[in-house]
Amino acid sequence: MATSTAQAFPWAPPNAMDVEALPVGEWWDAISAPTSVADRALELLGDRSGAVIQDDTYGKAYWLIGIDTARSWCVRQVRVLTALADEGTLLGVPPVSWGPEHRTHWRIPLGPDRYLTDTNRLARALRRAVDEVLGPAPDGRQLCYRCQLPTDEPVLVAIRHSGSVAGATVYACPAHAGDYSRDTVAQVAARRRAREFGRSR
Numbered sequence: 001m002a003t004s005t006a007q008a009f010p011w012a013p014p015n016a017m018d019v020e021a022l023p024v025g026e027w028w029d030a031i032s033a034p035t036s037v038a039d040r041a042l043e044l045l046g047d048r049s050g051a052v053i054q055d056d057t058y059g060k061a062y063w064l065i066g067i068d069t070a071r072s073w074c075v076r077q078v079r080v081l082t083a084l085a086d087e088g089t090l091l092g093v094p095p096v097s098w099g100p101e102h103r104t105h106w107r108i109p110l111g112p113d114r115y116l117t118d119t120n121r122l123a124r125a126l127r128r129a130v131d132e133v134l135g136p137a138p139d140g141r142q143l144c145y146r147c148q149l150p151t152d153e154p155v156l157v158a159i160r161h162s163g164s165v166a167g168a169t170v171y172a173c174p175a176h177a178g179d180y181s182r183d184t185v186a187q188v189a190a191r192r193r194a195r196e197f198g199r200s201r
Helices: 002-008 035-048 119-134 177-182 184-200
Strands: 020-023 029-034 052-055 060-065 079-081 090-093 104-108 155-162 165-172
Touching (some): 029 035, 035 052, 035 060, 155 177
Antiparallel strands (some): 020 090, 029 060, 029 079, 052 104
């Protein structure tokens, strides 16, 4: 079995024991997207997607693509992983046999007919998925509610309402976007501001 697997790919998949950090740009590049965006992109791609690694620890999915086929991409919340001139980039690749019982696993199993994803199809699917899942791109830079730093890739995490009127829009940087619903400090602060706003009306 190991021999046939090795013959099917131009690279050796990881051993059967653990995730292996493999260099991006040697056999393939990779595209990273948040799981919510990846879910929709996979629906749009259907059976035209190649192999996909799911990393539930960080809430991301990774497609393997041809080397240097996506360097010019600019899609919100989507990252192109490729070899850089002055540093290497590694991707944690699980053993071929790992499924959803592991936090890092092959969401779409690697196989001779499921390897690299066509970059043009993936780009179209991800752009549409980003628009549908994340909504329209905010106009310009916004402050992250958590770190209070400006971000060029703001993620809308909440629209605060006051009665029947929409209030402030809350943005987060990509690093803190997933924390908003679990952020007790932010939720308490939001409730306090709502109460203070109600008393001042």
